Amino acid sequence: MIDEFNPYHYKKYIKVSFLKNFKEFRGDDTEYQGRVLVVVQIKIGKTTTGPIYKYILVRDNLRWDYRKSREDIKRMIRIVEQLGISNDGYDLSKTEFESISSEKVVPRNILENHIRITWYPYDYDGSYNNRIKEIEHEKDGDFKLSLKKIDNKSDEMLERKKQKFRSEIISK
Numbered sequence: 125m126i127d128e129f130n131p132y133h134y135k136k137y138i139k140v141s142f143l144k145n146f147k148e149f150r151g152d153d154t155e156y157q158g159r160v161l162v163v164v165q166i167k168i169g170k171t172t173t174g175p176i177y178k179y180i181l182v183r184d185n186l187r188w189d190y191r192k193s194r195e196d197i198k199r200m201i202r203i204v205e206q207l208g209i210s211n212d213g214y215d216l217s218k219t220e221f222e223s224i225s226s227e228k229v230v231p232r233n234i235l236e237n238h239i240r241i242t243w244y245p246y247d248y249d250g251s252y253n254n255r256i257k258e259i260e261h262e263k264d265g266d267f268k269l270s271l272k273k274i275d276n277k278s279d280e281m282l283e284r285k286k287q288k289f290r291s292e293i294i295s296k
Contacts (some may be wrong), residue, residue, distance in 0.1 A: 139165045
């Protein structure tokens with residue numbers, strides 16, 4: 125995504141929503157089939173009635189009750205956070221969740237009705253913090269290493285983009 129946008133302005137065009145269809149985060153004990161859907165909203169234009177968005181759904185059967193899947197969700201949250209992209213979390217009814225995941229409705233139609241954010245994805249980005257239950261802290265060393273790689277790679281990508289941007293300005 126970062127290659128498609130100026131490194132200083134891309135953030136205002138993208139928003140990521142993490143949607144869940146279960147009540148409580150409980151690690152592997154989350155209710156069976158506790159699913160998460162990731163919706164990437166990209167502003168691609170504007171009309172007289174408002175902005176035009178493109179939606180990208182990440183719905184590869186992401187389940188919070190399954191450790192490897194939960195770790196993938198946390199990695200996605202970490203990437204979004206590292207790039208400084210606006211994100212939020214919502215609890216949806218099973219019906220709303222299925223309507224979006226099956227592409228029966230445009231996500232905007234449902235998300236606009238949810239006035240309050242119901243959870244904060246950054247609390248679940250794999251970092252240790254006191255805002256979440258102990259059971260949500262992943263102990264796996266490979267997972268922790270993958271988070272470090274995400275941090276390093278995103279820092280490296282952003283620095284390369286900044287350098288390229290600076291060199292373009294200097295050469296003009």
